[in-house]
Amino acid sequence: MRYYSTNNPNYAVSLSEAVIKGLAPDNGLYMLQRIPVLSKALIDHLPEMSFREIGYAVISALFSEDLNDRQILELVDHTLAFDAPILEVEEDVYSLELFHGPTLAFKDFGARFCSKLMSMLVADKSKKLHVLVATSGDTGSAVANGFLGVEGVEVIILFPKGKVSSLQEKQFTTLGKNITALEVNGVFDDCQTLVKQAFLDPELNQKLLLTSANSINIARWIPQCLYYFYAFSRLPKNGKKVVFSVPSGNFGNLAAGVLAWKMGLPIDYFVAATNVNKVVPDYLKGAPFHAEPSIPTVSNSMDVGNPSNFPRLLTLFGGDEDLFREKIKGYFFTDAQTIEAIQKVKTKGYILDPHGAVGYLGLKEFMNNNPDYIGVFLETAHPGKFRDVVEEALGEKLVLPERLAAFLEGQKQVIPMGKSFSEFKDFLEGLD
């Protein structure tokens, strides 16, 4: 399979190049040149298959030209090492819980798949792959935990000193092994600048194999389609049409759902649910697409004013904007509505995180206008990850899951780093 740039369909590269480079040289996103369609027989058989069997069938359809069976099995086993259950929250409304991985958010799926695939694709095994990540929080923890212990890969996380919540910090500074955290005496932009300078430095790139594992990498994006197949297979549909509501920021998760649909999964509608960063809901109601500065909200992992996966969504619809607007319904919600949803759903015995709450609200709005559907909203993080917001909304303390509490007990280990590139370069040159 070749992967083309969304900025130039005539520029296409191998899987290896698309994954190691992350972004096309013209800044486009890589996209699959051909989307395989699964047979009706396979789709009908999904309810009898385990999550891993489903993963294996879907990943084989996508990657069998580039990877052998053993590699595909290894990838799927590493990625689907935890469950993604659906729970009925109220009649015909299901939560797809994507927070059972190591960092309690759905990004674990993509990060784990990406890390494993990268280690397989490093052709020159004599050279380690160095993954550089600048983070303001969540990305660092998902990437660090995804790559933890993966052979042939060293991860260097740069984060701004004193600017990351202590819980998030613990998730990437306490791991050890192949994960090194650099505490940069600056802000997030300084971290990002250092990483960019490293990629542009010819000497460093001569010596080291550098990559970025950023969120638009196809190896982080594609595996997110797996849990749509799984959730669909476990939904007691009783002849009803199916809608998935996806709380969205950069729209990678929603685009992966659309990929599952293109591969033959009969999802009738998608809901693009956002906070007040609503450029996509505005677009879906007919406005032209235009980026906006981002606005801070309680669902802060979705505070995105210029969603990076928008071009990917558009290509999935073959550039047909009418079809795009027909298949995806967009709704946005304020912080007050989000908090109210957390409170309301708690009375039904379920605790939402602020992002899942936005997804829930989007699903309810769709179903109010369209009865006779059965719906799933994606619960993208454990409420304990956003405990400040949730505890304040509910007026009670949350019980943190053990693996989250375990991070808090770990010992923080960091290397202090200034903002100057020469210091960072010296550090990188000292690596083997």
Ligand SMILES: *Cc1c(COP(=O)(O)O)cnc(C)c1O
């Ligand atoms: C990243 C993130 C989102 C948004 O996902 P996109 O793929 O960027 O749309 C939603 N919820 C949580 C908890 C996240 O971390």
